[in-house]
Amino acid sequence: MTRPTGSDGPTPLLVLDVVGLTPRLLDHMPHLKQLGQSGSRAPLGTVLPAVTCAAQSTFLTGTTPSEHGIVGNGWYFRELGDVLLWRQHNGLVAGDKLWDAARRAHPGYTVANICWWYAMGAxxxxxxxxxxxxxxxxRKEPDCYTRPPALHDELTDKLGTFPLFHFWGPGADLVSSQWIIDATRHIMATRHPDLTLCYLPHLDYDLQRFGPDDPRSLKAAADLDAALAPLLD
Incomplete structure (x- = not known):
């Protein structure tokens, strides 16, 4: 994606974290594969442990888990004497984020985070x-946190309540990723951020349930690709 001709500033960038994606699955995702083939590609490695929170934090800081401190999706907090999973505050991620460097080069650089982890307080x-x-x-009721606060009602009115129980656990399916895709499209169209981070969890659960080569996993990849098409366009 590019800015309109004649406008100043950095080119807008959309980063998709498609959890569970592999090169072989791209054969079942023509829209995403075409996008990947349209530009230069470099081998993309991972970190240890290769889990969502550690990988996302490494991407955003350019450092390893031993440096940014996110050594898993949860760990033992010595000062609390407890194992805590899926914490949400960005204060746990040590070091500069990539948008800190971008803002030094481009004052006023704007960032949208749609469901990448450690979003609270960022x-x-x-x-x-x-x-x-x-x-x-x-009782636990599905919902989401937004900043600015008014964005919550704006997204809920347009897309419905954030489908939390489709986001993780046994009920995880395409419904949550579709909501995130639609929210990403809305924010990009109405706020025009310079950097947009979009986390899509759909493949993760079916690949864990069935394995990467099961027909149901291949269908999940195709379904997600179809849902992504309007955003990629």
Whole structure:
């Protein structure tokens, strides 16, 4: 994607974190494969452990888990004497983020984070992250946190409540990734951020359930590619 001719500033960038994606699965994802073939490509490695939170933090900081501190999707917190999973505050990620460098070069550089992890407390301009409502009687209601706060009702009115129970766990399916894709399209069209981060979890669960070569996993890849087509266009 590029800025209109004659405008100043950096070229807008969309980064998709398609969890579970492999080169072989791209054969079942023609829209995404075409995008990958349209530009130069370099081998993309991973980190150890190769899990969502550690990999995303390495991408955003350019450092290893031993440096940024995100050594898994959860770990033992010595000062608390407890194992905590899926914490959400960006204060846990040590070091500069890539947008810090971008802002030094381009003051006013804007960033949208749509469901990349450790979004709470990050100095991004637009944020959407899963955040359920907990009631005194133990009930948990699907919802999300946004910044600015008004974005919450704007997205809910347009797309419905964030489908938390389709985002992780046994009910995880395409519904959550579709909501995230639609939210990403809306934010890009209305806010025009310089950098947009979009986390799509759909493949992760079916690949874990069935394995990477199962027909159901291949269908999940094709379904996600079809959902992505309007965003890639």
């Amino acid at each position: 100095d991004t301009d637009f944020t959407v992250t899963p955040r359920p409502v907990y009631y005194a009687d133990g």
